[in-house]
């Protein structure tokens with residue numbers, strides 16, 4: 378093991394990485410990216426997943442519980458993190474997940490093939506030779522139509538973070554204690570912000586860096602910003618290496634409004650400069666000052682070239698979403714055009730067929746709707762001379778843009794697990810109940826980590842499918858008064874029914 382990797386190992390042995398789930402790493406979303414690119418992905422309900430650098434397994438554990446037919450293997454360098462993860466696996470009694478202490482550099486060649494390989498937050502945080510091996514491992518261990526997810530920090534957006542990192546590292550040089558290192562970094566950024574004699578642009582950069590470093594948990598700052606290695610890359614540099622390793626780019630799972638679908642006007646402009654996919658992505662990164670990528674790759678040649686633009690795979694997708702609807706500014710009556718918006722983006726729709734389709738999604742929420750059902754809806758609003766294929770094509774372009782802007786989700790399967798109303802015997806996953814009892818973020822049935830308020834946190838562990846609503850109310854009342862007699866009134870303010878509805882809206886309750 379080289380000295381840099383030894384340092385990385387020591388850092389994680391001493392400070393554990395907070396074990397979270399990351400929506401953008403879910404095989405289902407990775408499969409959606411493949412479908413959009415015209416490739417058939419391995420079915421997620423019955424697949425083999427390898428996560429490299431899995432820390433305590435916080436990303437794989439909820440997947441393993443929710444996809445019992447699939448098999449999960451997580452490897453990590455740090456024995457302390459793996460031991461902690463293994464203790465949770467044992468507590469939950471999961472049999473389809475294995476967490477192993479394993480240096481990626483020594484992964485045996487005969488360790489099998491995987492349908493999905495996930496490496497989140499690893500590539501930019503390991504030495505050059507480990508990065509190279511990561512790409513080789515993906516190529517070597519992917520099934521023929523397998524998909525790899527690799528995230529990394531990118532230039533140009535990370536230039537500012539690099540300056541803040543250099544400043545903090547310079548200020549705290551020689552400091553061994555990790556928490557002190559982080560506090561020192563936060564302090565010097567604050568000092569610079571208050572005293573910098575520089576352009577407004579530089580001050581703005583310091584302000585943003587200070588906010589980022591101050592609001593994140595110190596463990597994240599320690600491992601993400603002030604780690605022994607933290608190296609951003611230009612997308613083209615990453616792809617040059619991936620390509621040498623025999624991997625091909627399909628798309629990204631994380632948009633955050635930084636890029637949009639193929640029908641996005643900005644992307645169309647970029648395509649006037651280049652129609653090479655990698656170059657186009659690089660220009661987009663410059664345009665939006667991109668900070669991070671969550672890229673999906675396959676083995677070279679796995680995408681049949683004729684399949685590009687073939688709608689077969691996308692037509693098998695399901696959609697779900699509940700964007701806010703309001704009349705467009707130019708059409709206050711909302712007769713001809715409507716604006717749909719989400720947290721990161723909005724679109725103005727002017728045609729009746731896509732408006733009807735998005736409204737159908739809103740009505741069905743949280744149910745996921747097959748694309749074919751949405752085409753039926755759009756067809757009902759279209760002129761009769763249009764063929765179904767034409768309507769489907771036009772609808773796809775709009776929905777794809779809505780997806781890229783974060784207004785709707787796509788999925789390769791119906792989301793059967795999510796309850797759309799409180800069930801008679803409410804039940805949450807064992808992992809969510811375990812997390813709520815431990816006071817961490819809680820992962821919902823869409824693989825999103827959620828902070829919960831105290832009332833919900835108390836109720837969730839009780840939702841194990843054995844109690845009806847009155848029994849839950851009684852148990853909650855008992856918990857509240859045992860904790861502090863004065864808090865007995867809390868359940869009166871927020872009834873169990875109200876809290877159960879909240880659990881439903883947070884997608885924390887199982888259907889049956």
Ligand SMILES: C[S@@+](CC[C@H](N)C(=O)[O-])C[C@H]1O[C@@H](n2cnc3c(N)ncnc32)[C@H](O)[C@@H]1O
Nearest residue numbers: 389430431432453454455479480481482497498
């Ligand atoms: C920034 S953390 C990310 C953890 C997790 N993927 C997440 O995003 O929450 C990087 C992880 O990679 C692991 N790691 C670093 N070098 C490794 C290597 N050579 N082999 C296996 N794991 C490694 C570290 O121990 C650490 O848990």
